[in-house]
Amino acid sequence: MDDPTTRSSNTESPAPDHALEGLDDTPHTGESVEADGTLVEPQAGDFEHHQQDAPQPDWFKSAVFYEVLVRAFADSNGDGTGDLKGLTSRLDYLQWLGVDCLWLPPFYASPLRDGGYDISDFRAVLPEFGTVDDFVELLDEAHARGIRVITDLVLNHTSDAHPWFQASRNDPDGPYGDFYVWSDDDSKYPDARIIFVDTETSNWTYDPVRGQFFWHRFFNHQPDLNFENPAVREAMIDVLRFWLDLGIDGFRLDAVPYLFEEEGTNGENLPRTHEYLKEVRATVDREYPGRILLAEANQWPSDVVEYFGDPAVGGDECHMAFHFPLMPRIFMAVRRESRFPISEILQQTPEIPDGTQWGIFLRNHDELTLEMVSDEERDYMYAEYAKDPRMKANIGIRRRLAPLLENDRNQLELFTALLLSLPGSPVLYYGDEIGMGDNIWLGDRDAVRTPMQWSPDRNAGFSRADPGRVYLPPIMDPTYGYEAINVESQQGSPTSLLSWTRRMLAVRKQHEAFALGEFVDLGGSNPSVLSYKRVWTRPNGDEDVVLCVNNLSRFPQPVELELADHEGATPVELTGRVRFPRIGELPYLLTLPGHGFYWFQLSELGDQGERRSMS
């Protein structure tokens, strides 16, 4: 353990990897140190892995994403905590469901003081989740089933347990001395706001070891990396290379707006941050074509588009970014029985470059904060949310979809249909496909992180462990408990929410218009009905037009649609292939049941058009 040859050359300070936990027997950063003080880091070549298939550069534009927490999905070794091997063992289910890409929140080595976003070694896996080899196995098995995998990566900061930080504080003149933002006092960058105002009083914290202050935009145990230092910029690109070499399909880049600091600015969205993202993107395009970057920028769409980069070249920063305000607007629209909240936000959403796509979601682990919006929008949101406790709960993160919608099957279907047909790649949250519930007694975040409910067996089929060892108790109430809601029983029932969701994913996949089509809001005189077209022109010039009509009201509604552009076309309902009356010159009349929706194909193609390719 204490072999001086594999530890720091400076015998007076602790080894740089001393703060890492549980990685003694696994390759990790700083397990040995070279003569010049450089930390030895694991390399992709150390791990056996498959080669990636030929890239399909635009796959992410039509992919259905599935956010899955490794901890919560399946426990392979009976220790009560989900792990990578467990997730691998459930890939058949995900393939059967029809998802195209898994999004894994961080699974790296971490002291877990910020849900794993405090990474203590970018090149090691949190021991309770498994090893890098387990991750490679997950990648290979997923790829074999046509499923891609992306994960979160925090560029902005590390945990203070990271060997880089330990080396930096102990050896200011060593190779890591300038890896973090150090200062003799705490007076610089006074215009940068404090993000976590509840826990932090300053963006500077004094380190008694080095005798200087270090800069942190988030918690004081998460020192910001110094992106002014070319070595840091290269080191972070090397971290990306490590995982990309192992076969990962992309990253969700966490906290991207904060990479650089500059006196006299708020330290957000600085031009140099964009420059660096362009550099990262160029590396990915050059060395790993077909892999993607997804920006986490919890900001208004008009600001987020900056992270797609230059539209003239189809975008040269991130391939994807989340559209945050759409989610609360969907809830607001159905609650108000009014299409305006959704139509407005989509109208305010700028065009994005050709080579990019939004990610949209109903639930995930992030929340929209009203602080990020314009004054006008804030007034609007407050006017709509202020007195209505249910509306406020909807933008928070502590509820799952089914309980938010009072387990109303019609609404669950309507919301899912909206998610799958509005512009952007949909992101499902694990368990929502079976209508899992939440446990509000577990507190803010854990409420929606309970074990996946596989079967009515012990621990919901999630783990063989003694129930007391399971990381969180599975949901057990009569409505949402695992005896009532589980994959096994729903897979056996053609009318279950799970079977329905699977069918809808399959229908979506048959029509590229859902993924790639232009969004055309049809307006109309009935404010409770949201109707839109998705219009996609195939490379051969044929048009694929999908018409979506959604009744946001709980009461039945008529609607007259202005479809004169499609006079002569016959709408074909997409789930049952039922042909509806032909469209004439006059407005097209439809009636919808409460919270009902229709998806139609409108193209005037003959039989040729009915046979559409799956790819």
Place this chain on the structure above:
Amino acid sequence: MSEPLTTSADDVLTVVAEALPAWLPSQRWFGGKHREITGVRPVAATTLLDGDPLLVHLVVDVEQGDHSSVYQLLVGSRRDQLPDVAASASIGALGEHTLYEASGDADLTATLLDLVVDGADLGDLSFRTEPGAEVEKGLRAHPITSEQSNTSLVYGQQYILKLFRKLVTGDNPDLRLHRALREVGCTHIAEPLGSVTGTLDGEPATIALLQRFLPDAADGWVMATTSVRDFMADPGSDPGELGGDFGGEAERLGAAIATVHADLDRALGTESVGQDDLDATVSAMAERLARVAAEVPELADHVPALEQIFQQVADLPTPLDVQNVHGDLHLGQVLRTLSGWIVLDFEGEPAASITERQELRSTLRDVAGVLRSFDYAAQQMLVGEEPDESMAERAMVWAEHNRSAFCDGYAAVAGSDPRDQEVLLRALELDKAVYEVGYEHANRPDWLGVPLASIARLVSQEDS
């Protein structure tokens, strides 16, 4: 003798004028249904599209005893190939030609837009675009079906052409105020793009107004009644906590109306009126009250209180600011679009004469109009149902919630709260309600309870 292959505009006019006394009362836009038509005098006929089919613009003077009103008609004539229009559009025949009301014939109405873009002059009619307006030709139109006193054609989801059915000479306030508001950059109107002007008794008369069509819009009445429907279906207590709450929309509507008022002030200015005008206003209110009370016995109990409330207006301090206003504002005259609320139809009260409609009025008249409309929206579900006290109570709670939100929004923009001008606002609202009592008594007896309930409530607030 063979039939002529084509018919002339004058032949059409003659035949149509003869057929109109029987045909007019079946048309929704015809305002004189309650009086017998004693004669129809042809005034003018202009061929808009020659040949077969033929499109003729007709102006006729409809006499009803000592009343007479001038109306315009679009008449189509076809020999073969009957158009796909409703049977009720058929007016008569001229030889083998069928004559019909042509606003539903998309083959013919396309001509109107083209004439506007071309800046055509045909007979007395001048077709013009507004300065700087870019309008595209060659679009087909269909009439919107919800309209009452006019007929509007929507061209390709881009433009809407409103044909004023009843023609009056003089400055058309709808056109005038739209132009003034466009001039100052008002964002709460549908942009005016063109017009058609004719001549009546030697004076110019506005025939039609072309505006930007807003395909994303839903009208305020539908929006509000959607909320009422939701509220009535749930026995919850606070309308602000209900799913279909309209409060946020009502507040933004109030802000939009205040903005339009400020824009009208900027464009056309404010005037002051003195005691004489107040007295005239009071006596007009009192006269209306006397007239309606004589016909509607249910109003009798409230007459003394109403008289007293109206009389208080005469005691208001003068001079009082007045300005151009909408004049007939209600939830059916506003549209919710993706960019916010839009106000339509600045024609003023359609039953009023043009001089009356041009009268400078208080902005509170528009506020009172919307407040009345909230009462109507709240109570419309009760109409024709068995009386139900708890439902009536809930309707009032909804109305109060939204009336208050509307005033909040108005006050935030205007800088002063309309509710602070209690005396005038209440009088204007009650005056409007008295008018409604008269109207409902004559036309929709089922609805009489709506304005009567409002009067009872407003009057009792006065007592307390």
